Every structure is written in C-alpha cells, then in structure tokens.
Amino acid sequence: MSNPLFDALFGIHAGKSTPFLRLANNQLISHQEFLALAARLANAVSQLGLAPGDRVAAQIEKSPEALALYAACVQAGLVFLPLNNAYTVDELAYFVEDSGAALLVCDSAKQSGLSTLASKLGTALETLNADGTGTLIDKANTQADEFNTAERSLNDLAALLYTSGTTGRSKGAMLTQDNLLSNAEVLVDDWRFTTNDVLIHALPIFHTHGLFVATNIALLAGSSIIFIPKFNLDQIISALPDATTMMGVPTFYTRLLNDERFTAELASHMRLFVSGSAPLLAETHKQFEERTGHRILERYGMTETNMNASNPYDGERRAGTVGFALPGVEIKITDSETGDPVPTGETGALEVRGRNVFSGYWQMPEKTAAELRENGFFITGDLAKFDEDGYIHIVGRDKDLIISGGFNIYPKEIELILDEQAGVLESAVIGVPHPDFGETAIGVVVAELGQTPELDHIMEGMKTSLASFKCPQKLIIMDELPRNTMGKVQKNILREQYKSLFT
C-alpha cells in the first residue's frame, strides 16, 4: 500500500518515542503517541462510513487532537477541510454545502446551532474541543492504535482550503498530495530544517501557513514543535531559549519588538525567524536586526500555491522583498493585457508554475480557467516587480489597484512614501469613488506611539515627489489598521468605511 504524503510526513516516525509536540504545560507528545492518536481517529472516522476522497470539514480550536485529525485524514485518504474559527454558523453552511463534506467536526458550543444544517445536508456531525474532549474523541478512545493506511497517489486530493475571499464567494482550493509534499521537501532543504530543530508554532492550523508550511516541514525534517494554541507573548518569550526556529506573520514580530523582554540574549539559541502571509515592513526587518542580530527571512506564498518565493538562507535577505522563486518554482511578471513578461523594474501580474500549484477551484471550472492558464501558470492576483538583482517585490493585490482618471496607482508605492514620514508607523492607501476621476486614492495613516504626524505637511511633501494623479486626495489618521488573523490589512473594510468621502 502506498500513500506518499502519509509515508513521508507521518509513516517515517512510526515507533519513534522522540518528542514531537511540546505543550505549554511542558507535556510531551512523542511521535508514536501522536501516530496512535491519529490512527484511533482514522478508525473512528472510517466507522462513521467515510471513504477515501470524502471531505472532512473541521472548525476546531488548535490542539494536538486537531492536528491528529489532519494526520488521520491523510492516513485514511480523506480530504481535510479546515475552517477559520471566526466563521459563523451561517458562513459554515456555505462551506459544508459547497464541499459536500461527509463529516463536520466542530466545537461542542456550536453543535446545536449546526445540527439542523447537518441533518439537512446528510453530514455527520461530531465534536472536538480545545481541551481534547468531544464526541469524536469518545469514539476514537475505543479504537485500535493502528490503522490500515489508505492507498493514495500523488495526484489525489489531500486538502480543500477555502480562500479568505474578501470579494465574492470564497473558493475551495484543491490541493493534492504532490502539491503539499513537493513544497515541504523544497522548504526543508531551502531553510535547512533538521531533526535538531525545535520550532515555535503559534500560528492557526486552519491556514496554509500553520498547517502546511510549519507542520509539514517539521514532520518531514523530524523536528519537534513547541505547540502554542495562539500568539501569546509570555508563552513565546518563555519558549525562545529552547527553540531554534519560529514562523510567524509580521504582527508576531512587531509585538515581540514592543516587549522589552525580547532581547538578543533571549534569541541567541535561535537560528531562523521566518515571516510571511502579509508584507513585513522594511522598518520591522531593520529594528529586528538591530535588536537581535537576526535578519528575518521573508517568504511569499498563498493558499492556492503553497510557498513560491523566499529570501535566501545564505546570502542577502533583502528587507521589503520576498526574495527569489524557490527551487522548482517558476515565477514570471506579466502585462495583464497581453500576458507577456514586463521589463525588470516594472510592475505586472505575478504568475507562478510548479508542483506546488493547486489543481483548481472546487466545482468552479470557469473561475479555474480564468486564473489557471492551460500552460500551468497560475495568475496569483498579486502585483509585483523584479529589482535589478532579481529580488521580487510584492506591490499589492491587483484588486487593490486604483484606477484614477484612467491612470493606474499602485497603493504600495504611496504607502512606502507615507511610512517614511515623521511620526508615521504604517499606512494603507485605498481607492474610493470620486465623481470626477471615477476613483481616487486616500491614505489611512497610523501614528507612531506618542507622535502626531503633520498631515498637511506630508501632503505638501508628496505633491513634490509624486505625479499629481497619484497623490492621495486625503490623509486620515486611524488608531490601527483593520487586520485579519493572518495579519493581512483588510482594505475592503477601509474601502467600505470611506466610500462616501467624495460622493
């Protein structure tokens, strides 16, 4: 029997009593214990009548049992469909119905709200709570510690991850065993993970970053994980002296820098800090190096493609860039009208091809055809440019592009200028409806602690450095930018808030 993803990530650890997960209470879960838990869950789920290819939707808190459910799905050939914990019951209805999930696993607190939906759709409903209790665990507890691994091939689906979709309906990205395995192999190699590594894992496991990048790499390399349910400064600070690596979103790093306990001494056992899922401010990169001597390694990826690009492990990690295409991944930057590559330094649409790229959107052939070219290149929706040394700069999402009076405005260009102004911590530039220009740019600015940026002065300065059509028509101060759990600025919320500014 062969199941390449299971064999590579989990099977290799069979019989090992070495620690896999270290929990906040210092409890250790060995590889062997974890595999036994996964096997019991795989048996329990199979007894519910699920067969290879069926989808298992899970909206559950991060816990060892939740991670073991992912392993159980891989072992039983089921398609794992993790869901953001923030989704409401109404939102869940869409995901369960759209995916045709055969099983929905949720927290006990949501069970009664979901039971009508589950019976209407013929979906089995089980619970799994943050403390590792629940009906699914009760069922698993009576099962054997071994499971007959289901036969799977590299082209079979391993996971269905819905995109965060800030516009329109969320789409289910179909990820094959090969997509996940090839990317984990490349990253282990590129970032030099080994059995000696101890990874601080404080990311959610419903998202590609925490579930695939962090977990799959640690499993494949045989590293151990300090498993922290969610970002918690105290827990991270106490974990750092025992750890060698950490993966985080940019807010992890800004929050660490805001804490005086975070010193070079505390980070001295670490060999690598990785950042991704949202842009890391060049300023954060710089401050981090000044404080700790470490240069954060920024990488770039997305749900549909796994990881695409990374700054180099050896060599210059260039702040404000995402480095180069990973081995085996092709990246090109094209003119969105013609599809032809644009010259170095010019902004265009970032397209990517490789074993890491998903096989399409679940039951959405038209959306798939619109974004995944026949030649295998996926149009990511990100705008980017190559600098003269080949480093990739992400300039923003194409749907954030502002077209004012027929001219293109790339928000990032303006944000970089705003961020450099005295008293400005960070900024977001958005397009809002305008009676003359159709759309115009405005800048939302967050002040540095205790500072009051002089907006009129900043506006005057911008007029001399920028073409007039690019100058924001208005600057607004906000206490903080709206962000989702992955640290991404939610420009859709800002656009909604300021849509009537000029109309």
Ligand code: AMP
């Ligand atoms: P998700 O599918 O939730 O992982 O979101 C993927 C999107 O996050 C990408 O298409 C980018 O727009 C953004 N993203 C991820 N990593 C970075 C990065 N290092 N810098 C800038 N944007 C990023």
